[in-house]
Amino acid sequence: MIKLSLLLALLSFTSLSAFAEVIWFADPNKSTQVNDFFKRFDDGNYPQDYCKVKGDHKGVEASTAVVFTDEKLGQVWKINKPKNRKRGEFARFEGLKNNYSPKEGDDIYIAWQWKIDTVDKAQIDKEVTVFQWKSASPHNQNYPLNLEYDGELTLNAWGADFVGDKSYSSRRTVLWRKTVPQNEWISLVIRIKVSKAEHGGLVQFWFNGKQQELANLRSETYQVKVSKDNKTVFHRTNDGRFVYPKWGAYNRKSCKFDINAYFHEMKVGTSLVEVMANH
Structure with missing residues (x-):
């Protein structure tokens, strides 16, 4: 019986491993061309990307x-967003050589290594958006999830506004917060189950290889549902025509900083084990 149990367990593990894979990997050792891995790079030249008044860029x-x-890590991606620019962001997994489009029901792990600094060594003390799980308009959430940095890194969930009468700030709930020094490499993994149902999606988060506890740390009108062990939150993670990632530096608070953001081992996979390799 013991041998049979071990055999069944091995077969189960082998079966699961066969289906677990890395489905997207932005490897700068294979190509230095942004569009081979990403749909585009948003460099802040859009008319709506002004910092104070239209056209000030x-x-x-x-x-x-x-x-x-x-x-330390060899070939990495580096974004520079100058002062008085609002945006510098990689957008979407759909590259020419490496392509993935999230859809309803997908259950994925997004992983990357990251650090941030400023050209003039200024301390970033305003919340700069460094990752967005973005929805394509027309949308009710704009970004169901994001990460913001001001010396502390925060993971935020954003509730939907189906009527159009709620401010962005009131729909934010802070799920996690941690001090992260500038110019220090860290490892991040976000698991997202993609769902348009109210609290139908799920989110889990790993920092430097360790799964983090999540909670409604600061919220006004919206809160996620949290599992009993505080390791999983249930949230609407699909919105608009489709959802996609953005990495870099963005928003008006970023305008005062000359920011460098660095990225390594950018992956999407169907299991934690696959994306954590080399992290």
């Missing part, structure tokens, strides 16, 4: 994305 260099040789 004129004469300011656009944001850039290049492959950079990091002394």
